[in-house]
Amino acid sequence: MKPPLLVNAWHPLPAGYAPGGLSPALPGSQVLLESGCAAALAALVKSAGGEGRIVAVSGYRPHSEQLALWEEVLRDKGEAFTRRYVALPGCSEHETGLAIDLALDDGSEIDFIRPYFPYDGICAEFRAKAAEFGFIERYQAGKEPVTGIAAEPWHFRYVGAEHARRIAALGLALEEYVLQFNRRSPE
Numbered sequence: 563m564k565p566p567l568l569v570n571a572w573h574p575l576p577a578g579y580a581p582g583g584l585s586p587a588l589p590g591s592q593v594l595l596e597s598g599c600a601a602a603l604a605a606l607v608k609s610a611g612g613e614g615r616i617v618a619v620s621g622y623r624p625h626s627e628q629l630a631l632w633e634e635v636l637r638d639k640g641e642a643f644t645r646r647y648v649a650l651p652g653c654s655e656h657e658t659g660l661a662i663d664l665a666l667d668d669g670s671e672i673d674f675i676r677p678y679f680p681y682d683g684i685c686a687e688f689r690a691k692a693a694e695f696g697f698i699e700r701y702q703a704g705k706e707p708v709t710g711i712a713a714e715p716w717h718f719r720y721v722g723a724e725h726a727r728r729i730a731a732l733g734l735a736l737e738e739y740v741l742q743f744n745r746r747s748p749e
């Protein structure tokens with residue numbers, strides 16, 4: 563088994579990386595994800611009873627879009643905020659097509675950078691089932707020194723069910739898990 567793809571400030575996307583085929587993140591959504599990831603997300607949302615309540619805010623972003631987003635947030639919110647919440651262009655999981663930002667649609671305006679995705683109700687149901695469908699909550703509180711990104715309750719990463727179950731059970735950040743995985747199964 564291969565380790566999950568690790569993308570962060572210290573591990574840029576492999577040169578020439580291109581995502582697989584893309585599909586709507588959820589039925590009817592304009593947000594795109596790699597097709598297998600999209601199918602898993604739709605099944606997870608359905609299983610959690612979140613259809614029509616949980617919405618896709620941001621999924622696959624081409625490099626040019628990540629670059630434009632970085633520059634826009636930098637201009638509007640300053641460097642400290644940008645470094646906390648927006649990954650460097652070339653180092654964003656959103657460029658892989660395997661990461662999704664979600665919001666609970668409660669009728670209020672959705673914050674594109676920090677969507678509302680609380681820890682109770684239907685979102686708790688979603689988290690409880692996430693690993694079973696291959697997703698992990700990628701940037702958890704307490705793991706900031708390891709991930710380099712502030713806690714983001716809305717950002718989920720698809721790694722497949724087998725990895726996701728192990729990561730959830732071990733309580734590891736993806737960085738920690740990949741390190742451990744590679745130590746145990748050297749190539």
Ligand SMILES: [Zn+2]
Nearest residue numbers: 661662663717
């Ligand atoms: Zn995100």
